[in-house]
Amino acid sequence: MIPELGQYALILSLCMSVLLGFVPLIGAARNNALWCGFARPLAVALFGFVLFSFLCLAWAFYSNDFSVAYVASNSNSALPWYFRLSAVWGGHEGSLLLWLLILAGWTVAVAIKSDNLPDDMRARVLAVMGLIATGFILFVLFTSSPFERYLPQMPQEGADLNPLLQDFGLIVHPPMLYMGYVGFSVAFAFAIAALLSGRLDAAWARWSRPWTNIAWAFLTLGIALGSWWAYYELGWGGWWFWDPVENASLMPWLVGTALVHSLAVTEKRGVFKSWTVLLAIFAFSLSLLGTFLVRSGVLTSVHAFASDPDRGFFILALLAIAIGGSLLLYAFKASHVKSESSFGFVSRETLLLVNNVLLTVSCATVLLGTLYPLLIDALGLGKLSVGPPYFNALFVPLGLLLMISLGVGTLVRWKQTSGALMLQQLWLPGVLALVAGALSVVSLPEFPGVWVSVGLVLAWWIVFTGLRDLFNRVRAKSSPFGAVFKQSRAYYGMMFAHAGVAVLVVGVALVSTFSEHSDLRMEPGDRKAFNDYEFVFERMDKVDGPNFHSDTGVIQVLYKGKPYTTMYPEKRLYTARNNVMTEAAIDPGLFRDLYVALGESLDGDAWAIRVQYKPFVRWIWLGGLLMTLGGILAATDPRYRKQARRDMAAQSA
Structure with a gap:
């Protein structure tokens, strides 16, 4: 029921965007203050309906509603709740809905913060944004609806979010x-x-x-x-x-x-x-x-x-x-x-x-x-x-x-x-x-x-x-x-x-x-010098995450012969998609980063390990x-x- 409400809200948002795109524009052309005055309430209504639609999709992810095809393709019940919510924009359909929400948010912000604009100018600006929203809502409704259902058959489990996107960066970057x-x-x-x-x-x-x-x-x-x-x-x-x-x-x-x-x-x-x-x-x-x-x-x-x-x-x-x-x-x-x-x-x-x-x-x-x-x-x-x-x-x-x-x-x-x-x-x-x-x-x-x-x-x-x-x-x-x-x-x-x-x-x-970088072959107990540092491969640990199994290296780092830090690079197997991902260990600093990544396991207990020295890389960000x-x-x-x-x-x- 909730996905259908989200779809209906999108349809209503289309109606609002069409009205916003034409009524104030005609009012400005005819110098009709009444029609120009519709711009603000229409912008607020557009934002309200798009926000409701977005929240409906977010609820479908949070509640593991795998009858929704987009949820089934981009989520899994073992996925932590915060990644389930960020998975809303982890695929094509949901990311376009996020785009629409942000567009509607910019539109309502202009509507609220435009008291100092002449009425006709405000009406034209909001009308142009309404026309842009109309095009994207039509795109979502006709080619990229995130609310399509698997009915009457539905999978019992989702395919999981792409492991590359199971990261804090996905939550904030898009x-x-x-x-x-x-x-x-x-x-x-x-x-x-x-x-x-x-x-x-x-x-x-x-x-x-x-x-x-x-x-x-x-x-x-x-x-x-x-x-x-x-x-x-x-x-x-x-x-x-x-x-x-x-x-x-x-x-x-x-x-x-x-x-x-x-x-x-x-x-x-x-x-x-x-x-x-x-x-x-x-x-x-x-x-x-x-x-x-x-x-x-x-x-x-x-x-x-x-x-x-x-x-x-x-x-x-x-x-x-x-x-x-x-x-x-x-x-x-x-x-x-x-x-x-x-x-x-x-x-x-x-x-x-x-x-x-x-x-x-x-x-x-x-x-x-x-x-x-x-x-x-x-x-x-x-x-x-x-x-x-x-x-x-x-x-x-x-x-x-x-x-x-x-x-x-x-x-x-x-x-x-x-x-x-x-x-x-x-x-x-x-x-x-x-x-x-x-x-x-x-x-x-x-x-x-x-x-x-x-x-x-x-x-x-x-x-x-x-x-x-x-x-x-x-x-x-x-x-x-x-x-x-x-x-x-x-x-x-x-x-x-x-x-x-x-x-x-x-x-x-x-x-x-x-x-600088160096590709090393290391077994537990090996010591390798690199730059002014020495890397001691102590052991490999098995670690289980919420939806993955990890081989985690424990690498002691010495600087000029003295203990400096311990780094924990990982090789993760995400069980839902059977994908193997590398999780690098990074020791950050204002003037340099130490970067350690696990490669493939080699004969015996040996692993391929890449160590890198990255001077001033933090200055980029x-x-x-x-x-x-x-x-x-x-x-x-x-x-x-x-x-x-x-x-x-x-x-x-």
Whole structure:
């Protein structure tokens, strides 16, 4: 009965989304305040019905209702309750329902937090989000319903959740990633609403900025969590594989980063209006493209959901409508948009434009490397693999250029900066960066190569240009120390995000260059030296989990001859699917990780054991967390709310 209620709630949510998509939109076009006023209650009703449907599916998992086909395919009575609940989004159908829930959540959040928006603008934004929800609800109902039953026959036991997904990372990674993916629908909705209303001014950029910043922060966190999960769960010790599905999340992040910066220019200087709208369209379109790649079955990946090709065609149709319709509207409206001011060649506007171009070109290189093999295969021209050498060869130089422009753009002024003033601002951070970078390279065990050395110098460049900018802001104040605490949240959000880039680059550069590994054959009692450590294989234990049996190694680690820690790598056999999984043992640290993974059992009592030394690998995720914090600080700056109220008062007057 409860699954049927969930299905009925989905049908009712479709009715709400259709009404939300058309009634307020028509009301805004006809200047009908009554019809515009339906937007908020319809958004709340949409969220309520989708939430009820999601809770019905969660209950089916929690209660082991194996008459529901999706539950039977992705759960098992021996599965711990927390993994049964996270299994709700462990497969195709449930993850799309989670997508819908998050979309409905963003919609109701905009409805509740939009008091400072003009009624017609709010109506158009919510209507666009209602139309997006309509497409995805139709997709779920007609191709991917999670409530289909095995009746009258039903299995007595479920097939179990994929062992790779029986992990804390699955509980947090997909929701955070989807919050970012779907969050760009808000920026998209504001852009389309601005085009429809002809109100492409600084105000719409200001209204859109907090939502875009928070969506970008969630996507950043989701990508960082995905990298962290791959590192410790897949047993290879890698943190990024240029996997096509990883690329599917990176592409909207790159364009979203460009959008965040472009919105700032549009709000402050009234330029880049058309470009900002285009970036908003592309950011959400790339989110939809990522959904198509993951859900259509065209990719094979540890992250992908193999799926019926009919589902792929449905999403492709949604993608074509969203991109085609929005670009058609853009073609009609954007040509009438004029910039409100001009700027010189040496200015912050120019550097932010360079930033945008580099991010967009970086996204294009990733898009080409991801889609080109699929195109070659579809045309019957053979199989082609595009791997890390392609991406690294193109992406690394673009990233280094981006770091240079980031530092320069922090210190130049809006509108125009003289060459003499620019040199005055940049020479000291440049010298300090060169000195600090050289000292960093010298302190390493060996020369890391040109690219890594340049990366370390540029990481310091970002730090010192940021500090110089802060110094410029507070030095003229009567109380410089107090002025440090009076800077806006948006400013410190920028500082944290840029610092996160520097930390990330250091982590990537050093772990990629100085990682060490050794494949060992060890029997109980064996001692093997590795780096400054000695590994003593004490014994193998048999451990039974809730739904698996584990061979657990007990490995004593000595550092320079003294006991340091004990590590417990595992080889697990999940009984429901008879799958064998590797659970690595990791000793984490701020400056290095020790990583031990069990391989196959060998003759006698011997085991193949891989030990790895990962310097600065944690800095990769620390950088991601700093960028996330920066996005959240920027999004919560009260200036946006205060200015929105002033905009509202000005329009009312």
